[in-house]
Amino acid sequence: MKVMEKLLHIIATPREEESRTLRVTASFLEPFRSSHPDWVIEELDLFKETLPSLTMKRVDGKYVLLGGKDLYGELKEAWQEIIAHIERFMSADAYLISTPMWNFSIPYLLKQYIDIIVQPKFLFRYTEKGVEGLAKNRKMIVITSRGGEYATPETKNADLQEPYLRLIFGFVGITDITFIIAQPMDMGAEVQEAKIRQAQEKAEKLARSF
Numbered sequence: 001m002k003v004m005e006k007l008l009h010i011i012a013t014p015r016e017e018e019s020r021t022l023r024v025t026a027s028f029l030e031p032f033r034s035s036h037p038d039w040v041i042e043e044l045d046l047f048k049e050t051l052p053s054l055t056m057k058r059v060d061g062k063y064v065l066l067g068g069k070d071l072y073g074e075l076k077e078a079w080q081e082i083i084a085h086i087e088r089f090m091s092a093d094a095y096l097i098s099t100p101m102w103n104f105s106i107p108y109l110l111k112q113y114i115d116i117i118v119q120p121k122f123l124f125r126y127t128e129k130g131v132e133g134l135a136k137n138r139k140m141i142v143i144t145s146r147g148g149e150y151a152t153p154e155t156k157n158a159d160l161q162e163p164y165l166r167l168i169f170g171f172v173g174i175t176d177i178t179f180i181i182a183q184p185m186d187m188g189a190e191v192q193e194a195k196i197r198q199a200q201e202k203a204e205k206l207a208r209s210f
């Protein structure tokens with residue numbers, strides 16, 4: 001019987017103590033820990049992990065699954081690491097992603113992780129009614145910081161991060177996604193501190209009401 005609930009914390013910045021995103025994240029995690037003693041927080045630091053690369057054989061496996069067949073023989077073997085990542089992802093009840101904006105979108109290792117776990121039969125399937133996400137009923141929080149600001153109608157178009165994350169995780173069934181955004185970070189130290197503080201306040205509040 002499952003007793004503890006699990007929050008999978010996916011870190012997608014290499015900047016450790018220097019990270020603005022992780023400063024805001026700390027303001028979520030501290031109150032979350034004390035207000036949710038029945039939750040386990042598991043950390044997946046993408047810049048410290050060696051993620052499997054999608055070789056020809058591993059991609060072949062995806063097409064086998066898309067064709068409605070099961071993995072067999074050496075494909076099954078080649079997929080062991082992929083399946084371990086999928087199982088780890090699916091074992092969580094909720095997700096916290098800490099990611100900066102990189103080149104208007106997400107850092108490449110977060111994209112690699114998404115390419116690894118979003119697999120047919122595991123995270124989604126095709127039905128007569130269309131695509132069905134298999135990671136339903138799980139909440140997600142995305143904490144992010146950006147050098148610039150993407151809040152006005154003119155600049156919003158350049159934000160390919162939030163729409164992409166909502167699209168891909170919505171595709172696998174995760175539609176309850178809250179973003180906490182610290183921006184702009186690179187327009188002077190005073191603005192940076194004020195915006196980090198604002199985001200930290202939101203993060204603290206969210207941790208308690210989660």
Ligand SMILES: Cc1cc2nc3c(=O)[nH]c(=O)nc-3n(C[C@H](O)[C@H](O)[C@H](O)COP(=O)(O)O)c2cc1C
Pocket residue numbers: 013014015018019020021022099100101102103104105145146147148149185186
């Ligand atoms: C490789 C790279 C690409 C970046 N691209 C963008 C970008 O497209 N837009 C933006 O506003 N900031 C960009 N930035 C700035 C970061 O989003 C910003 O400094 C953020 O606060 C970094 O978060 P961190 O301190 O948690 O790593 C980029 C930074 C790096 C290192």
